[in-house]
Structure formats: C-alpha cells, structure tokens
Amino acid sequence: MTKLSSxxxxxTQETTLDSFRADDRGTILAVDAEEALYHRLAALxxxxxxxxxxxxxxxxxxxxxxxVGMTEIMLRTEEARCVxxxxxxxx
Amino acid sequence: xxRIALLGMPNTGKSTLFNRLTGARARVGNWPxxxxxxxxxxxxxxxxxxxxxxLPGIYDLGGHSEDERVVMRxxxxxxxxxxxxxxxxxxxxxxxxxxxxxLRLHIPLALVINMADEAARLGIRIDSERLAAQLGxxxxxxxxxxxxxxxxxxxxxxxxxxxxxxxxxxxPMDTKTLDAAVQSSVSIPAQASHALTERIDxxxxxxxxxxxxxxxxxxxxxxxxxxxxxxxxxxMTWGFTHLRSGLLDxxxxxxxxxxxxxxxxxxxxxxxxxxxxVPLIILFFLAMAVVEDTGYLSRAAxxxxxxxxxxxxxxxxxxxxxxxxxCNVPALMGTRVMRSRGLRxxxxxxxxxxxxxxxxxxxxxFIAALFSERSGPLVLFSxxxxxxxxxxxxxxxxxxxxxxxxxxxxxxxxxxFPTMRHMLLRAxxxxxxxxRRATRFIVAGVVLVWILxxxxxHSAQSGAGSWASMIGDWxxxxxxxxxxxxxxxIALIFGLVAKEVVIGSLAVIYGQEGGALTSAIAHQINWIxxxxxxxxxxxxxxxxxxxxxxRTEARSRSFTALAVLWPLGxxxxxxxxxxxxxxxxxx
Numbered sequence: 001m002t003k004l005s006s007x008x009x010x011x012t013q014e015t016t017l018d019s020f021r022a023d024d025r026g027t028i029l030a031v032d033a034e035e036a037l038y039h040r041l042a043a044l045x046x047x048x049x050x051x052x053x054x055x056x057x058x059x060x061x062x063x064x065x066x067x068v069g070m071t072e073i074m075l076r077t078e079e080a081r082c083v084x085x086x087x088x089x090x091x
Numbered sequence: 092x093x094r095i096a097l098l099g100m101p102n103t104g105k106s107t108l109f110n111r112l113t114g115a116r117a118r119v120g121n122w123p124x125x126x127x128x129x130x131x132x133x134x135x136x137x138x139x140x141x142x143x144x145x146l147p148g149i150y151d152l153g154g155h156s157e158d159e160r161v162v163m164r165x166x167x168x169x170x171x172x173x174x175x176x177x178x179x180x181x182x183x184x185x186x187x188x189x190x191x192x193x194l195r196l197h198i199p200l201a202l203v204i205n206m207a208d209e210a211a212r213l214g215i216r217i218d219s220e221r222l223a224a225q226l227g228x229x230x231x232x233x234x235x236x237x238x239x240x241x242x243x244x245x246x247x248x249x250x251x252x253x254x255x256x257x258x259x260x261x262x263p264m265d266t267k268t269l270d271a272a273v274q275s276s277v278s279i280p281a282q283a284s285h286a287l288t289e290r291i292d293x294x295x296x297x298x299x300x301x302x303x304x305x306x307x308x309x310x311x312x313x314x315x316x317x318x319x320x321x322x323x324x325x326x327m328t329w330g331f332t333h334l335r336s337g338l339l340d341x342x343x344x345x346x347x348x349x350x351x352x353x354x355x356x357x358x359x360x361x362x363x364x365x366x367x368x369v370p371l372i373i374l375f376f377l378a379m380a381v382v383e384d385t386g387y388l389s390r391a392a393x394x395x396x397x398x399x400x401x402x403x404x405x406x407x408x409x410x411x412x413x414x415x416x417x418c419n420v421p422a423l424m425g426t427r428v429m430r431s432r433g434l435r436x437x438x439x440x441x442x443x444x445x446x447x448x449x450x451x452x453x454x455x456x457f458i459a460a461l462f463s464e465r466s467g468p469l470v471l472f473s474x475x476x477x478x479x480x481x482x483x484x485x486x487x488x489x490x491x492x493x494x495x496x497x498x499x500x501x502x503x504x505x506x507x508f509p510t511m512r513h514m515l516l517r518a519x520x521x522x523x524x525x526x527r528r529a530t531r532f533i534v535a536g537v538v539l540v541w542i543l544x545x546x547x548x549h550s551a552q553s554g555a556g557s558w559a560s561m562i563g564d565w566x567x568x569x570x571x572x573x574x575x576x577x578x579x580x581i582a583l584i585f586g587l588v589a590k591e592v593v594i595g596s597l598a599v600i601y602g603q604e605g606g607a608l609t610s611a612i613a614h615q616i617n618w619i620x621x622x623x624x625x626x627x628x629x630x631x632x633x634x635x636x637x638x639x640x641x642r643t644e645a646r647s648r649s650f651t652a653l654a655v656l657w658p659l660g661x662x663x664x665x666x667x668x669x670x671x672x673x674x675x676x677x678x
Contacts, residue, residue, distance in 0.1 A: 036155035037498045043100065043150035044502060045185040055289070059298055062397030065503060070181045070213070070283060072503040074393050076400065079498055 011089045018064070018080035019087075020054035026085035027051050033082035045071045046083060092133070093252055094142045094170065098162060098193075099177030100186055101148030101430075102504050104205040106130075108177065108235035109145040110516045117145075119524055123168040127161055127646075130520070137249040141172075147430070152192040156497055157432055166196060173251055173258050175203045180210035180217060180232070187273050190226075191266045199258035201229040201251070203244065208234040209505070214280040225272035227262060236510055288386075288505040295390055305394050309413055312382070316374045317417045317448060323370035331363035349545075357541040361534030364589055365526065368420055368636055372525055375414065375421035376518040382410070383428065384509035389501050396499070402483055403490025405429075405499060408438040412482060415445030419637045423644055424521055430497060437493035439645060440654055441485050443633035446478040449590035454625055456594050460609045461621040470622070474629055481630055481661060529639035536635040540588050544581075559584050573627060573666040574620035574674075583627065589634045619677065623670040630662035 014029065028050050031041055045068040046052070055065040055072065063074045097105050109117070113132035122129055122144075131144040146165060147158035154160050166174070176193055178186045183204065193200060204217060223230040229247050233240030251258045264272075295304055335355060343351045382388050392406030399409050407429055415422035422442045429435040446454075454474055458467045540559075548556035562584065563577035570580055578600050585596035598604050603611045616624075632638070632655050642651045 035153065037500070039151050039153050039155060040498055040500050043185065043188065044500060045182070047185075055292070056296060056298075058296070058393050058397055059302065060397040063393055063499065065292075065296065065393060067284075069185065070215075070279070070285075071185065072285075072288075072505075073500060074389065074396075074503055075498075075500040076396070079500055 012086040013089060015085060015087050016081050017052065017054075017066070017083040017085050018077040020064070020066075020080075020085075022054060022056050024087055025051060025053045026087040028083060028085055030084040031082060032084065033079070037079060037082065041075075041079075041083070044073050045069045046073070052083075052085060092140055092142050093172040094144065095248065096144045096146055096165070096169075096171045096174045097177060098146045098174055099148060099203075100150055100179070100189060102502050103148070103177040103179045103186075104235045105148060105177045106145060107513055108175075108203065108205065108233070108241075109143065110513055111235050111238065111241055113143055115516060115519055117520060122165055127157075129161075129165070136245065136252060139252055141248075141252060144169075144171075149189070151189055152196075156430060158430055166198060171198060173199050173201060173248065175201050177203050177205055180204045180206045181213060181215060183217070183273050183277050184270070187269045188266055191264060191269050194261040194269075195263045197260050199251075200261045201231065201247065201258060202226065203231045203233060205233055205235050207232045207240060208237060209507075213283045213285075215283060216278045218276045222272065222276035225276065226264070226269070227259065229258070236507075236513070285505040291506050292390070295387075296393060301394050305391055308387070309391075309410070312378050313413065313417060316371070316378050316414075320371045320374045320417070321448070323374075324367050327367050327370060328363065331359075331366060335359060352541065352545060353538065356545075357538035358534055360541075361537035362530070364537060364636065365530050365533050367591075368418070368525065369522055371418045372421045372424070372522050373518045375418070375425070376521045377514050379414075379421075379425055380514040380517045381509055384507065384513065386504045386506045388428065389503045392501060393503070400499070402486040403434075403437055403493070403495060404441075404486055405434065405495070408434065408441075411438055412442055412445055415442040415447065416478075417448055419443050419445060419447050419633055420525070420640050421521070423637065423640045424525065426644070431495050433493040434495040434497070436645060436650060437486055437489055437495075439641060439650075440489060440493070440657070441482040443637050443641070443654060443658060444478055444482045444485060444630060446475055446629055447590070449634065450629060453586075453590055453593045453628055456609070457612075457621050457625055460613045461616070461618045470625075474625060477626065477665070478629060481658075481665070485657070485661070524643075525640070528643040529636060532639040532642065533635050536639075537588050540585060543584065569663075572671065573663065574616070574623045574670045575627065575666070576616070576620075579616070579620075579624055583631070586628060587632060587635060589636065590628065593628065619670060619673045622673075623666045626669055627662045627666045630658050630665055632659050632662075 012026070020026070028046060028048050030048060031038055031046060033041060050068050053067050055067055057064050061077070063076045064080050065072060065074050097109055099105050109130065113134050116134070117130050117132040119128040119130055127147075129144055129146065131142055133140055133142050135141075146162050149156070149159045149162050152159060152163055154163060174193070176190060178190075190202065202222070204219065207217070210217065217232060219230040219232045231240060231244045231247055233244055235241070295301060339355060339359065343354065382391070388407060388410065391410050395406035395409040399405050411422045411425050414425060419442050422445070423439055426435050426438050426442070429438065454471060458470050462470050543559040543562070544557045546558055559581050560577065563580035566580050567577060575583070581600055582593050582596050586593045597612065598608050601608055601611050638651065638655060641654050642648070645651060
C-alpha cells in the first residue's frame with residue numbers, strides 16, 4: 001500500500017464520504033460509527049489510512065458504490081456520512 | 092462422529108466448497124444451541140465417516156448480527172475436530188481480523204484460501220507455506236469452483252483426522268502480528284483491478300440504462316421460468332390425474348368408499364399438489380443461482396434500493412416479490428439471501444400478496460365470464476395494481492415492527508460465471524428441503540378440506556349438507572356484505588388448498604363444466620360481485636403450500652399466524668369497500 005499522509009498533501013480537503021461524486025478519490029481519516037456498523041465497515045476494508053474511490057451513485061438518491069483495495073462495496077448515504085475522508089482534488 | 096465446520100466471511104465461496112466436498116448428500120438439520128437450520132453432510136474422508144457443517148458467513152465474532160451469534164453458539168455447544176476458515180485470496184488483508192478472533196477461541200483451525208484462480212489472474216501471489224509457518228496452522232490454496240487444490244485439502248483432512256495426526260489448537264495472536272504475517276506472504280500488484288467488472292458495471296449500473304436493463308432482465312428470467320415451468324407443472328398434474336383414473340380408481344374400486352375417498356381425494360391429491368411445485372422450484376432456483384452467482388443480485392439491490400428503502404425493504408426484497416408473481420413458494424424460500432431477520436420477515440409478509448400464476452387462472456376465468464373483451468385486460472391490470480398496492484401498504488404498516496437490523500453495507504463481488512454443477516446442486520437442495528418440510532403439512536390440509544366437504548353427509552353434487560356448506564352458510568353474515576354467496580364461499584374454502592382448484596370446485600358446486608359453468612356463473616352473479624370475489628381471492632390467505640413454506644422458513648407460529656390473518660382482514664376490507672362503494676355508485 002502506498003503511504004499517504006493527508007496533512008502533507010495541500011490539495012486535499014476534509015469531508016465525509018457521502019459528499020463524494022463519481023470518480024472522487026480520498027484517504028480515510030476516521031470512521032465515526034456505532035459498533036456494529038464500525039465492525040462491518042472495517043471487515044469490508046474501510047479502515048483509517050485506506051484509499052477509497054467512489055465509482056458511482058445509484059439513481060434517485062440511492063446507495064453509493066465505492067472501491068477500497070480489491071473490494072467493491074455499496075452503502076447508503078447515511079452510512080457513508082460516518083466515514084471522514086481527505087478528498088484529493090483534481091483527477 | 093468427527094466433525095468439521097466451514098466458516099468465514101460472506102462471499103468467500105463457503106457453500107461452493109461445501110458442495111464440492113459433499114456433493115448431493117447435504118441435509119438441513121437442527122443443532123444444539125442454534126435456532127436456525129444449518130446444512131450438513133456425512134462424508135467419507137480416508138476411512139472415516141466425518142460430518143461437515145456449513146456455518147453462516149460472518150464478518151466478525153462481535154455478535155452484532157444473528158449469523159454471528161449462530162456461529163458463536165454453534166462453536167460453544169458443538170465439538171469440532173477442525174474448523175476450516177475460508178478466505179478470499181484477493182482480500183486476505185481485510186480478513187485477518189476475523190482470523191485473529193477465531194484464534195482466541197482455542198479451536199483447531201486451518202486456513203483455506205479460496206478463489207486462487209481469480210487472484211492469480213489479478214497477479215496476486217500468495218506464499219502459502221510461509222503463511223502457514225507464520226500463523227502456525229495449515230494453509231491450503233484452492234479454487235472451490237474449479238476444484239484445484241481440493242485434493243490437497245482432502246489430504247490435509249485425512250492426516251488431521253487420522254489416528255496419529257492432530258490439528259494444533261489455535262494460539263492467540265494479536266492483530267498486528269497477524270497483519271504483518273499476511274502482508275509478508277502476499278504480494279498485490281499496485282494496479283490490480285477487476286477491469287472487466289468495471290466495464291460491465293458501466294453499462295448495467297448506468298444512470299439511465301441501469302433500471303430499464305434490470306427490468307428487462309427480470310422480465311426475461313420470469314418468462315423463462317414460467318414458460319418452461321408451466322408445461323412441466325401441467326405434465327406433472329396430467330401424470331398424477333391419469334395415474335389415478337387409469338390405475339388407482341380401478342384398483343381401489345372394491346374398497347369402502349370412505350377409505351377410498353380419504354386415500355384418493357385426500358392423501359393422493361395432497362401428494363399431487365406437492366409434486367406440482369417441484370418443477371417450478373427447480374427452475375426458480377436455477378434462475379436464482381444465475382442471478383446470485385454471477386453477482387447481479389447485489390447490483391439489483393443497488394439499483395432498486397432508493398425506492399425500496401422507503402418501504403423498509405431493500406433491493407433484494409424487490410427481486411423476490413417480483414418472483415412471487417410467478418409462484419409465492421420459491422420466492423419465500425429465496426428470501427434466505429437476506430441475513431437480517433427483520434428484513435426477511437417483512438419481505439416474507441408481502442410476497443404472498445403477489446398475484447401468482449395460480450390466482451391468474453381464477454381471474455382469467457371470471458373475467459371471461461363477466462367482462463367484455465374490451466374491459467377484460469383493464470380489469471386484470473387493475474388486479475395487478477391492487478396486488479402491488481397491498482404489498483406496499485403492508486410494508487408501510489409493518490416496517491416499524493420488522494426493522495432491518497443490519498446496516499445496508501454489501502459487498503459487490505466481481506462478475507463471475509456460474510457453474511452448472513453448483514446450480515444443479517442448489518436446486519436439488521431446495522427441492523429436497525421443500526419436500527421434507529412441506530409435504531406433511533400440505534397433505535394434512537388437503538385431507539382436512541376433504542373431511543369438511545365429505546362429512547357429515549356425503550353428496551357428490553354441490554357439497555350440500557357437508558360441513559363446508561354449513562360453514563358457507565354461517566359465514567354469510569360476514570361474507571354477504573362482500574357480495575360473496577354461500578357457493579362462492581365453498582370455492583374460497585377450497586382455494587385455501589390451492590388457487591388452482593377454485594375453478595374445479597366451482598364446477599363441482601354448480602354441477603356444470605366448461606362453457607356451461609361460465610354461463611351459469613354469469614347468470615348467478617353480477618360483475619360487482621365477481622370483482623369483489625376476485626379481490627378477495629387475490630388478497631386473502633395464501634394457499635397451503637405457501638403457508639407451509641412460511642411456517643418452515645420463519646420458524647415462528649405467531650409470524651405464520653400474522654401472515655395468514657393480516658391478508659384475510661385486508662381482503663375483507665378491500666372487498667367490503669369495493670362492493671359497498673360500487674353498489675352505492677351503481678344505484
């Protein structure tokens with residue numbers, strides 16, 4: 001895994017995963033979820049320091065499809081709101 | 092007997108390995124301390140009979156989900172000689188936490204890394220010997236789907252279960268050491284990705300194309316299941332009818348009439364009802380296996396979730412409700428893919444409201460008898476709309492009672508080709524399950540209806556003088572306001588067995604067949620009564636096979652009672668409002 005320190009990258013912006021648009025990338029800063037959700041997200045690879053990419057959002061405000069490592073996951077916006085990320089600006 | 096448990100995260104191919112090891116011998120059964128059915132099979136490994144148990148997929152041992160509690164209770168209450176921990180070769184790094192938790196349980200563990208073929212294609216390299224040395228447990232690299240490495244796994248199990256060999260019990264390791272062990276044995280190329288899957292998703296999950304493609308795919312699948320299934324079901328019915336008229340009727344002709352009636356009209360007809368479902372269940376699960384094993388089911392959930400989440404359901408519920416329009420029974424069995432009990436029960440509560448193909452036959456008959464060719468299709472369409480409205484109303488009403496307890500975070504596996512072997516084994520398991528669990532209940536129900544229509548006074552014509560017709564008369568104060576007369580009431584009682592027999596029972600009650608029956612009914616009731624009867628038939632208590640399936644799948648009497656009584660009340664209300672309203676307006 002490439003080591004990415006969010007502080008060292010001036011062009012990152014702190015936000016939550018639900019604000020991502022298609023093809024946005026970022027690094028996970030924290031997961032602020034209750035225990036069950038926290039464990040589920042961790043088991044699927046959503047952990048601090050991992051890079052995420054938003055692949056697409058489902059129509060009509062549906063869930064988000066993201067990729068973390070080799071895994072693709074879907075989650076609803078309310079669950080995505082628990083994940084704090086440093087978004088990389090630019091492509 | 093020695094016992095081996097299979098465990099691991101969902102989507103690691105546990106059931107594929109289970110099928111690979113056990114073939115068609117698997118049975119569902121009860122286990123101490125565990126309230127759900129688990130699949131298990133007895134297999135010869137080396138020279139010993141060994142029992143292999145397939146445990147539900149879990150993400151960790153935190154006990155947050157029902158499945159996690161099931162696995163923990165199973166391991167606490169049942170001794171295992173070996174627990175095979177399945178992991179997906181491409182995601183080893185995120186599965187180490189579960190392994191660390193399992194090590195703390197001090198049970199003999201072996202790590203089985205599955206989907207080695209897929210990982211190799213992605214350029215992922217795994218040094219299994221190094222990993223085994225660092226973890227202090229055997230590690231097997233396999234492809235359960237295509238069978239690579241399964242022979243080595245067998246060899247490992249033989250030596251473990253042999254007299255001198257023994258699997259070491261796990262020694263606890265902290266997550267950091269474990270992570271380091273995994274990292275040093277696995278190398279993932281920086282650019283590894285499922286490029287083909289991303290391209291297919293680009294089309295199938297497209298903003299505008301995704302939903303139309305989903306509906307088209309569902310429609311095709313649905314058509315395929317019922318275009319193929321209907322003739323098979325009819326052939327099965329034909330076979331049972333002819334076996335009876337050609338052989339059994341003659342063979343039993345000298346028997347006392349009551350005994351003959353019990354055997355033929357009761358037990359034999361019950362068995363024929365059960366058998367009629369077999370082709371549909373097989374085809375449905377072949378279709379389900381395609382949708383699930385290719386990875387499309389999670390995509391369907393993705394596409395439909397925005398709408399379904401408003402009703403307390405998710406996209407997978409939608410797929411099952413849709414399948415319920417063909418036949419409720421396999422659709423109810425299909426809800427097993429949902430791991431949250433609340434979500435599953437809510438979905439099971441609304442599936443029986445789907446206008447299935449058996450109810451369609453009743454409606455086509457009544458529409459032909461009482462409606463013009465122009466208004467006919469409109470009437471049928473309105474019934475489909477009522478079916479969907481009843482389902483959505485029910486889920487709105489009960490979504491707070493059956494709460495979806497699991498966070499909606501699902502893995503979307505890469506697209507994969509299903510294998511025929513796995514699909515057929517799945518269909519076989521499901522039919523087996525249905526026959527074992529539902530036969531007794533359905534036969535008992537058919538015998539009960541036979542008793543109601545035969546005693547205390549047997550009358551071949553019209554069933555007059557029987558308990559059924561007495562019930563029809565008693566129920567008049569209740570069903571009269573719906574425009575349903577005593578004769579139609581008897582047909583509804585028959586409809587409890589199967590909606591397919593409603594028309595047949597009307598033929599017996601009216602003593603007419605075919606065209607004569609159509610015109611007799613057209614003279615006896617008006618269109619408002621007919622529509623009210625159809626509304627009631629659509630919504631009220633589903634058929635016996637559906638009730639039997641509800642009972643075995645939910646494993647709860649109170650839930651089954653609710654699933655029977657709620658539609659009954661809803662049917663009464665809908666028919667009452669329609670009949671009285673239409674009469675007022677027509678007056």
